[in-house]
Amino acid sequence: xxxxxxxxxxxxxxxxxxxxxxxxxxxxxxxxxxxxxxxxxxxxxxxxxxxxxxxxxxxxxxxxxxxxxxxxxxxxxxxxxxxxxxxxxxxxxxxxxxxxxxxxxxxxxxxxxxxxxxxxxxxxxxxxxxxxxxxxxxxxxxx
Numbered sequence: 001x002x003x004x005x006x007x008x009x010x011x012x013x014x015x016x017x018x019x020x021x022x023x024x025x026x027x028x029x030x031x032x033x034x035x036x037x038x039x040x041x042x043x044x045x046x047x048x049x050x051x052x053x054x055x056x057x058x059x060x061x062x063x064x065x066x067x068x069x070x071x072x073x074x075x076x077x078x079x080x081x082x083x084x085x086x087x088x089x090x091x092x093x094x095x096x097x098x099x100x101x102x103x104x105x106x107x108x109x110x111x112x113x114x115x116x117x118x119x120x121x122x123x124x125x126x127x128x129x130x131x132x133x134x135x136x137x138x139x140x141x142x143x
Contacts, residue, residue, distance in 0.1 A: 004065075011063050018058050022089040036086045039076050 006026040020035035042053040050069040051061040
């Protein structure tokens with residue numbers, strides 16, 4: 001859900017802590033399939049407005065504009081009626097990215113990167129050496 005008014009850092013932290021949030025940035029929030037299913041079920045209950053559903057899901061409705069809430073309701077209804085149904089969000093959630101980063105062996109990554117940089121430097125130096133050799137050959141022919 002794209003926004004015209006960015007979320008504050010405090011709002012982002014609150015939104016990230018909600019289990020129904022897959023990913024959130026200052027301008028965008030991506031919901032989990034579980035949230036979409038919950039939202040769709042709540043829509044069938046008489047008198048459940050979008051604001052009430054968001055509150056029941058643990059979101060503060062004041063974080064969202066009326067237009068964004070209406071767009072959310074419309075998008076969930078459209079996705080529910082599609083042949084594929086609710087689809088998983090693309091990419092990794094904030095928690096998954098943090099976990100993946102924590103599992104990385106950074107010492108090895110630094111070593112691999114430094115080896116790659118050295119290899120690139122060697123290739124560059126070899127090109128420079130060949131250029132200098134050719135330059136010397138051209139100069140010696142002119143003399």
